[in-house]
Amino acid sequence: MARTQTVSTAELKTIARRIRRHIIVMTSAANSGHPGGSLSSVEIMAALYFRLMRHDPQNPLWPDRDRFVMSKGHASPLMYATLAEAGYFPVEELKTFRQLGSRLQGHNIMHNPPGVEMSAGALGMGLSFSLGQALAARLDGRDSHVYCLIGDGDSQEGQTWEAALSCAHHKVDNLTVIMDRNHIQNDGFSDYARFNAAAAGDGQPPDRPGGWVLPDGHTANIMALDPLDEKWRAFGWKVWGLADGHDPDAITGALEEARAHKGQPAIVICETVKGKGVSFMENNPDFHGKAASPEEEQQALRELGDE
């Protein structure tokens, strides 16, 4: 049975706020984890799980369900918070994140908890797995759509491009990639798009190719991806670009069009802000893989507002 839900924009924003609060609380309680890249995909996940996907939290292995494959497996706080809000398991369990005995490990583990479709944590593997799922659905005549969330780091792995080539070659149109493009990764800035030279205190980018290690230890221009839309088009994909990857209605609209598009795979490239919603985390590489301190946690929750 399909569980497509219709929720208003206001409701979706409320859900997104709750998910953000979970992400902050979970990572702070664990004193580790990846809040930055979790916060950047919140509206994408809310739109998927509360508007677009056909899924059943009471029957997570329903064969005809749509699949969501999180390739950027370090965004596990977002995965778990979304599943809990969607009703896959009690919200209470989020407190156990990263603790011994918990189902909620630091990176995603397939079917543990139910609703997690794939193990991840090594980047670049999600799209291949999604293609396998899409081919199986087509072979079995199941009307099941596969959504795959990738990030900047995923897009630097060779396997992602092997898979991109392969998806177009096999003309899978029951597969949509969503790219959370926040331009920030573990060591710093993927390119110069979100890089603030003045803040880095080191003047202008150097006139030479390659990365630039800044005085604060971050790196700028780690591996630039532009022109990214042209790359995907050249690989045979239908491409949508969203200037605001935090606008739930724009995401919903683009993903509906992508799902309806036939004859080739589709990607929606969403420009997002790493750490979105928490002032001191926004565009700050430090919070790629670091939790807020107790004081920072309180400030973050004040900024996000009540549940």
Next chain:
Amino acid sequence: MVQPPALEATRAALGPTLVKLAREGLDIVCVDADLGVSTSAVKFGREFPERFFAVGVAEQNMIGVAAGLAAAGKIAFCSSFAVFAPGHCFDQLRMAVAQPGTNVKLVASHAGVVTGEDGASAEALEDLALMLSMPPFQVVVPADYVEAGQAIEAAARTQGPFYVRTMRPKTPIIYDDSYRFQLGRWHRHRDGRDVTLMAIGELTKAAIDAAEMLAAEGIQARVYNASSLRPLDREAIVRAARETGAIVTAEDHFIHGGLGSLVAQVAAAEHPVPISFVGMKDRYGTSGAWDQLLTYFNLTPEAIAQAARDAIARKPR
């Protein structure tokens, strides 16, 4: 009754076995990275085109796609040369297959120096170490074409990650249709009380021949085809140690991380005895005819017999 050929490559068993099993109703799919002619997987693709997915020369993607198909309920076979898979996709095998336990079967050919003329880059001497390092994988090295077909069938009928190592050259067929491969149970070719020879792949035949040589000297060797490396036949190892007091392992692989390491670990824990290791020792292969290379690298009946004499000489008096 058609007489089976005296020589056949173990890699040639893949395609026909998959066709047979699919005809029987098994929900098999096959992902291919442009070596299906060599691994014989294309025979399945010819018969079941809608279940055969070519992904080009992209082994990492091959494993990921297979894992996705497996997660959707398919028995997902992949094949390549062992230097490319597992060689090129260890992380994918670990993350998308071993850890989640997806029902992916990797059948890798061109293992060992018997790969021959293609030279060192093509001769996988590390694949067993890689695959055995991931406990969810069952690992089998068939000794001949007949056993290869049965091992591949066992892989298809066993839930979970599975690795089958096959070889390029046509090697002697040592079993007939009455042979029954058993996962976790080694086939004993010969009994003896002085030493036990445990071999895999084409060296199984060499071990049988070595036992004949030893018998002529009055040394009675027990001989096992140790094809099932995981699950391992621990009972055969412990009994060999207790009853024969000396062991020789023989494998066309580095002596680290394969059969010899497994046997030594069990014997050391249960009943330590002298063990001699026949295999590749700290150097890569080279080009040549496969049988020439076996001689060149001391992977021969003579070398196994000498290793047996050495192990027997080290028995405590």
